[in-house]
Amino acid sequence: MSAAPMLSVKDLTHWYGARLGCRDVSFDLWPGEVLGIVGESGSGKSTLLSCLSCANQPSGGQVLYRDRTGAMVDVHALSEPRQRLLMRSDWGVVHQNPRDGLRMGVSAGANIGERLMAVGARHYGDIRTGAQDWLGRVEIADDRTDDLPRTFSGGMQQRLQIARTLVTHPRLVFMDEPTGGLDVSVQARLLDLLRGLVADLGLSVIIVTHDLAVARLLAHRLMVMKDGTVIESGLTDQVLDDPHHPYTQLLVSSVLQV
Amino acid sequence: MYVAVKGGEAAIDNAHRLLAEERRGNPDVPELTVAQIREQMALAVDRVMTEGSLYDRDLAALAIKQAHGDLVEAIFLIRAYRTTLPRLAVSEPIDTNAMHVRRRISATYKDLPGGQVLGPTFDYTHRLLDFALAAEGTADNTGPAPAEAPVERCARVTDLLNDEGLIQGEGDPGGPVGDITRAPVTYPCDRDVRLQTLARADEGWLLALGYSTQRGYANNHPFAGEIRMGEVSVEIVPEDLGFAVCIGEITVTECEMINQFKGSKTAPPQFTRGYGLTFGFGERKAMSMALVDRALRGGDLGEDVVAPAQDQEFVLSHGDNVEASGFVQHLKLPHYVDFQGELVTVRALRAKAEETR
Amino acid sequence: MDTGYNYAYLDEQTKRMIRRAILKAVAIPGYQVPFAGREMPLPYGWGTGGIQLTAAVIGPDDTLKVIDQGADDTTNAVSIRRFFARTAAVATTEKTTEATVIQTRHRIPETPLREGQMLIYQVPIPEPLRWMEPRETETRKMHALQEYGVMHVKLYEDIAHYGRIATSYNYPVLVNGRYVMAPSPIPKFDNPKMDRMPALQLFGAGREKRIYAVPPYTRVESLDFDDHPFEVQTWDGACALCGATDSYLDEVVTDDAGGRMFVCSDSDYCGDRRAAGHVGDQGATAADYVRVTEAGQ
Numbered sequence: 034m035s036a037a038p039m040l041s042v043k044d045l046t047h048w049y050g051a052r053l054g055c056r057d058v059s060f061d062l063w064p065g066e067v068l069g070i071v072g073e074s075g076s077g078k079s080t081l082l083s084c085l086s087c088a089n090q091p092s093g094g095q096v097l098y099r100d101r102t103g104a105m106v107d108v109h110a111l112s113e114p115r116q117r118l119l120m121r122s123d124w125g126v127v128h129q130n131p132r133d134g135l136r137m138g139v140s141a142g143a144n145i146g147e148r149l150m151a152v153g154a155r156h157y158g159d160i161r162t163g164a165q166d167w168l169g170r171v172e173i174a175d176d177r178t179d180d181l182p183r184t185f186s187g188g189m190q191q192r193l194q195i196a197r198t199l200v201t202h203p204r205l206v207f208m209d210e211p212t213g214g215l216d217v218s219v220q221a222r223l224l225d226l227l228r229g230l231v232a233d234l235g236l237s238v239i240i241v242t243h244d245l246a247v248a249r250l251l252a253h254r255l256m257v258m259k260d261g262t263v264i265e266s267g268l269t270d271q272v273l274d275d276p277h278h279p280y281t282q283l284l285v286s287s288v289l290q291v
Numbered sequence: 292m293y294v295a296v297k298g299g300e301a302a303i304d305n306a307h308r309l310l311a312e313e314r315r316g317n318p319d320v321p322e323l324t325v326a327q328i329r330e331q332m333a334l335a336v337d338r339v340m341t342e343g344s345l346y347d348r349d350l351a352a353l354a355i356k357q358a359h360g361d362l363v364e365a366i367f368l369i370r371a372y373r374t375t376l377p378r379l380a381v382s383e384p385i386d387t388n389a390m391h392v393r394r395r396i397s398a399t400y401k402d403l404p405g406g407q408v409l410g411p412t413f414d415y416t417h418r419l420l421d422f423a424l425a426a427e428g429t430a431d432n433t434g435p436a437p438a439e440a441p442v443e444r445c446a447r448v449t450d451l452l453n454d455e456g457l458i459q460g461e462g463d464p465g466g467p468v469g470d471i472t473r474a475p476v477t478y479p480c481d482r483d484v485r486l487q488t489l490a491r492a493d494e495g496w497l498l499a500l501g502y503s504t505q506r507g508y509a510n511n512h513p514f515a516g517e518i519r520m521g522e523v524s525v526e527i528v529p530e531d532l533g534f535a536v537c538i539g540e541i542t543v544t545e546c547e548m549i550n551q552f553k554g555s556k557t558a559p560p561q562f563t564r565g566y567g568l569t570f571g572f573g574e575r576k577a578m579s580m581a582l583v584d585r586a587l588r589g590g591d592l593g594e595d596v597v598a599p600a601q602d603q604e605f606v607l608s609h610g611d612n613v614e615a616s617g618f619v620q621h622l623k624l625p626h627y628v629d630f631q632g633e634l635v636t637v638r639a640l641r642a643k644a645e646e647t648r
Numbered sequence: 649m650d651t652g653y654n655y656a657y658l659d660e661q662t663k664r665m666i667r668r669a670i671l672k673a674v675a676i677p678g679y680q681v682p683f684a685g686r687e688m689p690l691p692y693g694w695g696t697g698g699i700q701l702t703a704a705v706i707g708p709d710d711t712l713k714v715i716d717q718g719a720d721d722t723t724n725a726v727s728i729r730r731f732f733a734r735t736a737a738v739a740t741t742e743k744t745t746e747a748t749v750i751q752t753r754h755r756i757p758e759t760p761l762r763e764g765q766m767l768i769y770q771v772p773i774p775e776p777l778r779w780m781e782p783r784e785t786e787t788r789k790m791h792a793l794q795e796y797g798v799m800h801v802k803l804y805e806d807i808a809h810y811g812r813i814a815t816s817y818n819y820p821v822l823v824n825g826r827y828v829m830a831p832s833p834i835p836k837f838d839n840p841k842m843d844r845m846p847a848l849q850l851f852g853a854g855r856e857k858r859i860y861a862v863p864p865y866t867r868v869e870s871l872d873f874d875d876h877p878f879e880v881q882t883w884d885g886a887c888a889l890c891g892a893t894d895s896y897l898d899e900v901v902t903d904d905a906g907g908r909m910f911v912c913s914d915s916d917y918c919g920d921r922r923a924a925g926h927v928g929d930q931g932a933t934a935a936d937y938v939r940v941t942e943a944g945q
Contacts, residue, residue: 113789113793114792114793117793117795136801139801139805140805140808142804142808143801143804143805143808146801146804147797147798147800147801147804148797150797150800150801150804151795151797151798152797155800155873155874156873156874156875157804157807157873157874157875157876158875160804160873161804161808178808179808179809299721299722299723299725299726300721300726302723303723303726303727303730367687367691370687371687371688371689373687374686374687374688375653375654375657375658375659377659472684472686473684474684475682475683475684475685475857475858476857477682477784478783478784478785479785604782604783604784604785608784613687613691613692614692614855616691616692617691617692617693617694617696617855618692618693618772618855619693620691620693621691621692621693621694621772624693624694624716624724624753625716625717625722625723625724626717626754626833627717627898627899627913628717628718628754628755628817628833628834628835628896628898628913629754629816629817629818629833629835631835631881631896631897631898631899631913632816632817632835632836632837632881633816633817634899635816635881635882635883636814636816636881639812640810640811640812640814643810643811643812
């Protein structure tokens with residue numbers, strides 16, 4: 034891992050009116066690292082993710098990102114066009130519900146192709162080849178290229194969303210419960226696939242999950258959240274096998290070990 | 292082939308002549324006068340004035356006559372006339388508290404200062420055809436109406452609630468009031484522009500949308516706080532005088548709906564309001580408008596915007612019946628250049644499909 | 649003038665407001681300028697945007713031509729021409745070369761336009777992104793940020809399903825390398841004529857209250873893919889009346905047995921060619937054609 038962090042988060046705080054979303058969250062993310070954020074629903078982990086990924090403007094704090102030129106930029110201070118450009122090029126988001134990340138009215142091929150066209154691809158043949166290549170990598174058969182996502186199963190839709198996100202080779206991907214709402218067997222296959230892709234592409238990932246099994250499988254490092262604050266963080270094995278905070282102990286003991 | 296390469300001029304002239312003949316109907320039947328329409332089809336006149344946004348009973352009656360009784364067409368005639376009128380002054384806000392009330396009801400209080408005044412209403416009539424009217428005699432229940440003195444100046448129900456702080460206030464947000472006839476609507480838009488748009492909107496459109504909120508699409512538990520109809524005076528402040536002078540009196544119908552609101556992060560639970568106003572006696576429209584106005588405030592109140600009636604762009608951009616009627620009916624115009632383009636494309640696609648078969 | 653209305657119907661304040669919008673539109677080619685469209689005495693969707701533009705720019709020295717579907721004598725063109733003859737006392741013509749202002753619905757004349765002429769398009773839906781994104785709040789942002797990838801999604805889908813781009817009219821264009829613009833429902837056959845046209849092109853959408861423009865000699869490119877370049881409609885035959893092979897042809901059904909003939913949609917262009925001695929290869933004469941088209945009246 035390189036010596037300079039890719040993402041540096043300082044005192045990130047968000048309030049929804051009088052209600053706390055998250056408070057004083059600080060951490061660094063290194064290139065190629067997968068960081069898991071775990072906690073129960075309502076613990077503030079989704080709020081944190083939406084502030085990190087620019088879906089929400091935080092009430093306080095900073096998110097600094099090291100761009101391809103090596104410069105650190107304050108992402109919330111960027112103009113909207115530059116923010117959106119970042120989302121199209123360097124960053125990707127995988128939503129829990131594939132419907133939020135896909136265009137349901139156009140074919141699978143066009144869903145992947147749109148990201149390429151959004152960054153300037155104008156050769157139909159290349160776009161289609163690129164789309165089919167990625168369909169293959171997420172184990173969707175070529176003959177489904179021209180089908181609409183709504184004819185796909187939940188697991189396939191999620192794999193399509195992942196292909197759409199990764200086709201432009203983002204450096205940093207945010208995932209919000211990517212396996213939520215799927216059957217256990219489908220989840221296992223998807224996790225396997227994700228782990229392979231993340232390793233192959235050397236992606237940096239921030240993944241939010243309430244499922245400690247998912248966290249153990251994918252994340253190098255964990256942050257445990259409760260009531261909007263980070264109560265414990267460290268290497269995944271350390272946190273899960275030797276939890277220090279009583280709440281983490283409770284969380285770990287209340288789920289099946291994997 | 293009605294779109295001939297030659298002959299369009301003659302065809303249009305003929306169509307106009309036929310139209311004039313249709314308008315008159317059987318010449319053995321006496322022609323309707325504008326005064327008859329104005330006096331005896333008053334509710335049609337009121338609707339044309341409201342949606343045509345021009346308060347002139349005689350012109351509205353004329354438009355109805357010219358449009359063969361087609362109210363949307365009559366509204367179009369009035370709009371096209373009004374848009375050419377010079378704007379001499381902008382009136383002061385009308386004061387409906389000072390209305391000479393001819394009808395005033397509240398569904399929220401059994402009795403209240405000023406009392407309930409039923410007035411001239413279809414409510415509680417039995418909808419039985421009155422054949423006495425067909426015989427051109429006088430209907431039942433005529434005879435001089437009881438001399439009910441109009442109620443002068445009574446406080447509104449919402450003001451009573453406001454005194455207790457139970458209802459959302461309606462302070463003047465300040466700044467100039469928008470004018471949808473002088474500036475294009477851009478979204479999202481504020482309540483002044485929304486209310487103007489709703490006031491001109493098609494009654495049927497608002498009725499259906501308001502109804503949809505009652506059936507669960509953005510339900511906000513409405514109560515008819517107050518409906519009042521009567522005369523108000525219109526005042527302007529001439530620049531050289533510097534004080535308000537009354538330039539006339541108009542009839543309006545006003546409806547204030549009172550709605551539940553659970554409260555949000557920033558506001559305690561309280562009642563909220565929806566507002567409706569029409570020219571003349573337009574109770575159905577005023578009530579519908581108030582329901583839709585409240586639904587459109589959902590976003591400002593932090594409610595989830597999920598139902599059609601809460602969606603500004605959807606509600607406001609499709610409610611004008613002059614726009615809607617024109618665009619729907621433009622499909623009658625020739626489209627054969629575009630259709631030819633589609634023909635060429637479909638034939639080419641079919642030829643390609645044949646080849647590959 | 650026999651009307652109680654101002655010259656060219658609109659009051660002078662309104663004309664000034666529209667002219668300001670036109671100037672802004674010319675300054676930002678392809679950008680949709682909101683304007684406070686007025687109700688016109690013709691219905692929305694029937695050319696109120698074009699009529700307001702014409703009313704704002706026309707003067708007594710102008711010569712006006714109005715076409716609908718390329719022809720001067722279609723009912724709506726007649727109706728609009730009459731409106732201006734009556735309210736603006738303006739000279740009218742059917743000759744493309746004689747006109748200073750041409751208001752059109754759905755076509756660009758075949759005869760190339762020159763400097764000093766104005767072509768005014770009637771536009772039903774000015775927003776080219778509308779079919780992919782119905783919300784104006786979002787489409788405005790997409791234009792501002794030049795996020796046009798979604799336009800190619802539609803073309804991609806066409807090729808994926810049909811093997812070619814199937815959009816045949818209102819084919820989206822990129823103006824001056826910046827704004828994606830709806831050219832109004834002209835056939836894509838006419839798109840190349842917009843590119844670097846010497847005349848000023850103005851677009852008016854009355855119901856949607858938008859004005860936009862393409863100044864003279866401005867680049868107008870039809871969207872396409874490198875390996876699926878933009879192409880226009882072609883016909884196997886020529887015009888039955890004048891023999892033209894380079895014009896947009898309308899299909900006229902001549903009998904119940906499926907008989908068809910193809911004739912120029914641009915009636916002025918066809919007339920000029922016939923006057924110059926060109927005859928269609930089916931040997932049809934102008935007299936045959938008039939008989940056919942008047943039979944249905």
